[in-house]
Amino acid sequence: MTLPGSPFLAYRGDDLHLEGVSLKALAQAHGTPLYVYSRQAMLAALAPYQKALAGRPHLVCYAVKANSNLAVLQTFAEAGCGFDIVSGGELARVLAAGGDPAKVVFSGVGKTRAEMRQALEAGVRCFNVESTAELEVLSEVAAAAGRTAQVSLRVNPDVDAGTHPYISTGLKGNKFGVAHEQAVATYRRAAELPGLAVTGIDCHIGSQITEVAPYLDALDRVLDLVEAIEAAGVPIHHIDLGGGLGITYTDEAPPAADALIGQLLARIDARGHGHREVLFEPGRSLVGNAGVLLTEVMYLKPGEQKNFCVVDAAMNDLARPALYEAWMAIVNTSVRQGDAPVWDVVGPVCESGDWLGRDRALNVQAGDVLAVLSAGAYGMTMASNYNTRGRAAELMVDGEQVWVVREREQAADLFKLEKRLPR
Numbered sequence: 001m002t003l004p005g006s007p008f009l010a011y012r013g014d015d016l017h018l019e020g021v022s023l024k025a026l027a028q029a030h031g032t033p034l035y036v037y038s039r040q041a042m043l044a045a046l047a048p049y050q051k052a053l054a055g056r057p058h059l060v061c062y063a064v065k066a067n068s069n070l071a072v073l074q075t076f077a078e079a080g081c082g083f084d085i086v087s088g089g090e091l092a093r094v095l096a097a098g099g100d101p102a103k104v105v106f107s108g109v110g111k112t113r114a115e116m117r118q119a120l121e122a123g124v125r126c127f128n129v130e131s132t133a134e135l136e137v138l139s140e141v142a143a144a145a146g147r148t149a150q151v152s153l154r155v156n157p158d159v160d161a162g163t164h165p166y167i168s169t170g171l172k173g174n175k176f177g178v179a180h181e182q183a184v185a186t187y188r189r190a191a192e193l194p195g196l197a198v199t200g201i202d203c204h205i206g207s208q209i210t211e212v213a214p215y216l217d218a219l220d221r222v223l224d225l226v227e228a229i230e231a232a233g234v235p236i237h238h239i240d241l242g243g244g245l246g247i248t249y250t251d252e253a254p255p256a257a258d259a260l261i262g263q264l265l266a267r268i269d270a271r272g273h274g275h276r277e278v279l280f281e282p283g284r285s286l287v288g289n290a291g292v293l294l295t296e297v298m299y300l301k302p303g304e305q306k307n308f309c310v311v312d313a314a315m316n317d318l319a320r321p322a323l324y325e326a327w328m329a330i331v332n333t334s335v336r337q338g339d340a341p342v343w344d345v346v347g348p349v350c351e352s353g354d355w356l357g358r359d360r361a362l363n364v365q366a367g368d369v370l371a372v373l374s375a376g377a378y379g380m381t382m383a384s385n386y387n388t389r390g391r392a393a394e395l396m397v398d399g400e401q402v403w404v405v406r407e408r409e410q411a412a413d414l415f416k417l418e419k420r421l422p423r
């Protein structure tokens with residue numbers, strides 16, 4: 001049986017292991033639902049980024065929103081990464097994890113003044129600004145604080161939707177970035193505002209991208225702008241090409257990060273921009289295939305039209321299937337011999353949208369532990385407490401070692417900030 005994603009995930013005998021650790025044993029020891037991440041898989045996913053960028057000024061800024069556990073952030077900080085954050089909360093996490101604020105870029109379409117102040121005080125490397133209105137506010141906040149905000153404008157490269165239908169954030173008509181036509185004027189404005197220092201340009205064209213072509217299209221549009229902006233007298237130091245590289249959930253075949261970056265750098269060099277620092281903001285591609293969600297089979301409900309396999313993880317633990325109809329592989333952590341009937345794998349939440357997988361051939365019995373694969377990105381970070389369900393515990397494995405990197409939430413944790421009316 002071949003599993004999508006990580007080479008660190010494999011059956012030893014009948015028993016699914018992540019690195020050197022049996023997943024069923026982890027579920028027995030720590031309970032379910034349970035997120036488990038492989039430290040080596042994360043570092044292995046980072047390596048091709050670093051290899052492709054070696055020998056030129058660069059920074060890989062891990063996109064915190066994909067998986068913001070402190071131990072995950074620490075792993076990337078220790079490997080030399082910077083961070084792409086989208087809130088003051090994420091900044092606090094990066095600092096708590098030991099990340100270097102001087103390697104942080106602050107993205108997002110709706111930064112508050114308080115978040116701007118917090119980031120200026122921490123000394124983040126750069127604000128990725130998304131509108132003229134934000135630019136004016138950032139200038140005010142920075143000037144009032146007696147600081148200089150380094151800024152990059154997130155430009156919307158308007159990459160052709162017809163050829164690349166999967167791209168959702170780099171098109172006219174979505175909320176992100178400064179329109180291509182307004183970019184030069186907005187840079188001129190940035191250059192004259194107090195409290196700001198223009199340092200770069202950035203774009204982020206979408207997520208789960210599985211082809212090189214849209215990146216090259218976006219890069220060409222960005223380089224066109226760099227040339228126009230510098231001709232208008234505003235120097236640009238770095239180019240930040242965002243994140244978005246896809247992973248294999250089922251049969252997608254995204255380019256390897258080093259192959260993608262190799263092509264992008266070749267284009268950058270060919271167009272005479274090879275002296276510039278290059279930044280990337282990968283999220284999913286660094287952590288997605290490094291994590292699994294373990295869940296125990298509670299009840300089997302064979303039916304006339306559908307067979308339901310009721311498990312103890314739900315849409316509150318893993319929202320991607322309910323939210324995006326995302327397909328994520330589901331396997332039994334213990335191999336069973338014999339037939340594999342077709343099941344809908346569903347959780348206990350009171351919503352018909354609460355499913356983790358539909359029409360899955362699985363040989364299962366109550367008490368088995370299933371693993372939802374490729375759950376390392378946009379899993380725990382999108383988890384909620386819907387139905388007053390405590391969020392899952394999280395573990396990190398490294399070889400044979402296992403660390404609890406987040407305790408399971410208890411019911412009392414969930415309402416400790418609430419108050420009864422006085423009586």
Ligand SMILES: *Cc1c(COP(=O)(O)O)cnc(C)c1O
Nearest residue numbers: 063107207243244281282283284
């Ligand atoms: C979400 C996001 C990323 C990371 O995207 P992935 O698809 O997880 O690589 C990078 N940059 C920005 C601005 C983002 O919003």
